[in-house]
Amino acid sequence: xxxxxxxxxxxxxxxxxxxxxxxxxxxxxxxxxxxxxxxxxxxxxxxxxxxxxxxxxxxxxxxxxxxxxxxxxxxxxxxxxxxxxxxxxxxxxxxxxxxxxxxxxxxxxxxxxxxxxxxxxxxxxxxxxxxxxxxxxxxxxxxxxxx
Amino acid sequence: xxxxxxxxxxxxxxxxxxxxxxxxxxxxxxxxxxxxxxxxxxxxxxxxxxxxxxxxxxxxxxxxxxxxxxxxxxxxxxxxxxxxxxxxxxxxxxxxxxxxxxxxxxxxxxxxxxxxxxxxxxxxxxxxxxxxxxxxxxxxxxxxxxxxxxxxxxxxxxxxxxxxxxxxxxxxxxxxxxxxxxxxxxxxxxxxxxxxxxxxxxxxxxxxxxxxxxxxxxxxxxxxxxxxxxxxxxxxxxxxxxxxxxxxx
Ligand code: HEM
Ligand code: SF4
Ligand code: FES
Numbered sequence: 001x002x003x004x005x006x007x008x009x010x011x012x013x014x015x016x017x018x019x020x021x022x023x024x025x026x027x028x029x030x031x032x033x034x035x036x037x038x039x040x041x042x043x044x045x046x047x048x049x050x051x052x053x054x055x056x057x058x059x060x061x062x063x064x065x066x067x068x069x070x071x072x073x074x075x076x077x078x079x080x081x082x083x084x085x086x087x088x089x090x091x092x093x094x095x096x097x098x099x100x101x102x103x104x105x106x107x108x109x110x111x112x113x114x115x116x117x118x119x120x121x122x123x124x125x126x127x128x129x130x131x132x133x134x135x136x137x138x139x140x141x142x143x144x145x146x147x
Numbered sequence: 148x149x150x151x152x153x154x155x156x157x158x159x160x161x162x163x164x165x166x167x168x169x170x171x172x173x174x175x176x177x178x179x180x181x182x183x184x185x186x187x188x189x190x191x192x193x194x195x196x197x198x199x200x201x202x203x204x205x206x207x208x209x210x211x212x213x214x215x216x217x218x219x220x221x222x223x224x225x226x227x228x229x230x231x232x233x234x235x236x237x238x239x240x241x242x243x244x245x246x247x248x249x250x251x252x253x254x255x256x257x258x259x260x261x262x263x264x265x266x267x268x269x270x271x272x273x274x275x276x277x278x279x280x281x282x283x284x285x286x287x288x289x290x291x292x293x294x295x296x297x298x299x300x301x302x303x304x305x306x307x308x309x310x311x312x313x314x315x316x317x318x319x320x321x322x323x324x325x326x327x328x329x330x331x332x333x334x335x336x337x338x339x340x341x342x343x344x345x346x347x348x349x350x351x352x353x354x355x356x357x358x359x360x361x362x363x364x365x366x367x368x369x370x371x372x373x374x375x376x377x378x379x380x381x382x383x384x385x386x387x388x389x390x391x392x393x394x395x396x
Contacts, residue, residue: 021362022391091365095323 024087031084038077058141062130071125078121086114160190165245167198169210170252171262180259184248189240195228195251196235212263219375222311226263227252232313232373254316256325270312273328277336277354282347298343305338305383307376314370314380326359330370330380333361337383340390352391361387 046060047053064070089110097103131144164186172180185202196214203210215221217236224235228251229243235251243249257265283292308331315321315329336355340348355361361384370380 019356021358021360022356025362025388026392094363095320098324 024090028084028087031080034076035080035084038073038080042073042077058130059143062128062141062143065125065128075122075125078125079118082114082118082121086110160192162188162190163240163245165189165198165240166248167195167202168248168250169202169262170250171210172253172259173209174261182250191241193240194236195226195238195240195243195249196224198240198249199235199251211261220309222309225254225311225313225316225375227254232317234311234313234375237375254312256316256318256322257312265316267312269325270315270329270331271310273315273332274310274335277328277332277351278347279335279339281339281342281345282350283344284346292344294343301343302338302341304378305334305341307378308334308338309376310335311375313373313375314378317369317373319367319369320363320365324359324363327363328355328357328360330364330384333364333384333387334378334380337387340387348390352387352394355387356391361391364388 046056065074090107093103093106093110097106131140137146165188166184166186169183169185170180171177171183185206187198187201187206189198189201196217199210199212199214203212212224212226212235214224214236216223219234219237222234225232226235228235228238229249232254240249251263253259253263253265257267257270259265310331312331314334315331318327318330320327321329333355336351339345340351364381364384366381366385368381370384371378371382374380
């Protein structure tokens with residue numbers, strides 16, 4: 001007289017004592033608050049001040065990344081948004097992926113994507129050079145010094 | 148409302164036709180749950196439980212559901228009525244929209260055994276795992292353990308729980324990840340964590356600090372909405388989180 005209904009939940013065990021989930025929960029709040037400041041200032045400076053959205057071009061970004069303040073600003077935005085978003089997705093995977101294998105592989109994919117994005121982004125922010133010396137002249141923006 | 152006044156007797160209770168759309172499942176014959184409609188004549192003073200009784204006693208004796216006290220005390224008859232978790236014995240028919248069928252389903256997230264009866268074992272296991280009993284050390288006092296009214300008030304709200312599971316089975320995290328302790332277990336823990344006579348707070352907090360503990364709560368407030376005892380369930384969960392963050396109860 002068995003039914004097709006999946007077996008009820010198995011009894012729970014305590015996994016070693018850690019504060020991981022506590023810290024993750026705190027991080028979501030702290031990074032959330034910081035992101036409000038970072039993102040809205042970012043949007044305001046890019047879109048509202050000066051010529052507003054019309055000023056946005058390659059040169060504008062190049063100009064911002066020549067300034068260490070904006071380098072650090074964008075770096076913080078990158079890291080916090082990525083870690084915040086990744087931890088949020090981790091929660092969602094924990095919620096909805098029922099099988100251990102699925103959970104594992106979704107998380108492997110997530111953490112890989114996060115790592116690549118953070119590493120590449122960080123690299124770009126600090127090594128960005130709008131006028132690389134060995135580039136073809138017709139690919140360079142107009143403000144680069146003509147060799 | 149299709150309320151049709153019966154014989155015009157002074158003080159007569161108005162009666163009306165009501166259709167109940169029941170989610171039925173018989174493990175011996177069905178592979179899938181199915182819907183079944185019954186239309187019965189009920190009175191303005193009747194509750195959903197009375198309509199279920201009428202169907203069971205007069206139409207189909209095989210209809211299976213739990214109820215004991217019929218007065219909101221025992222917590223047996225939590226079910227999903229029109230998509231919301233409530234006690235059938237505390238839900239007056241006249242408060243529902245009677246022009247369309249009233250859906251009655253088993254509470255979600257626990258395996259259905261038959262019709263509206265679910266397997267409550269995982270729910271009670273979660274409750275047991277938070278050590279819901281007084282933990283003390285030292286010699287037993289020769290008289291009762293005394294407590295000031297202020298200390299008693301601290302956890303008054305969570306003493307009202309009747310373990311109906313309405314909160315736990317309204318929680319989307321519990322639906323999708325059954326390892327989560329669920330709101331009721333946290334309410335049960337709260338009742339002792341904040342009791343000045345109890346000394347097991349640290350142990351219980353550590354249990355709820357687990358990966359499947361309070362941090363799974365996303366403040367959806369479904370539990371608070373569902374609780375037939377009006378317990379501020381979400382608030383209790385947040386108080387446990389705060390106690391964990393500051394290690395102070
Ligand atoms: C603008 C400022 C932001 C604030 C104040 C904020 C705040 C929060 C908070 C407090 C949570 C935790 C919710 C809970 O546990 O109940 C959360 C979850 C989440 N956040 Fe953010 N966040 C912000 C920006 C972002 C950004 C930029 C992203 C994407 C990169 C993001 C992606 C997520 C995701 C995926 C979740 C998980 C959702 C869930 O738990 O269901 N958030 N956010
Ligand atoms: S907290 Fe409320 S809804 Fe949850 S089990 Fe107790 S009485 Fe039922
Ligand atoms: S039958 Fe006891 S609470 Fe409803």
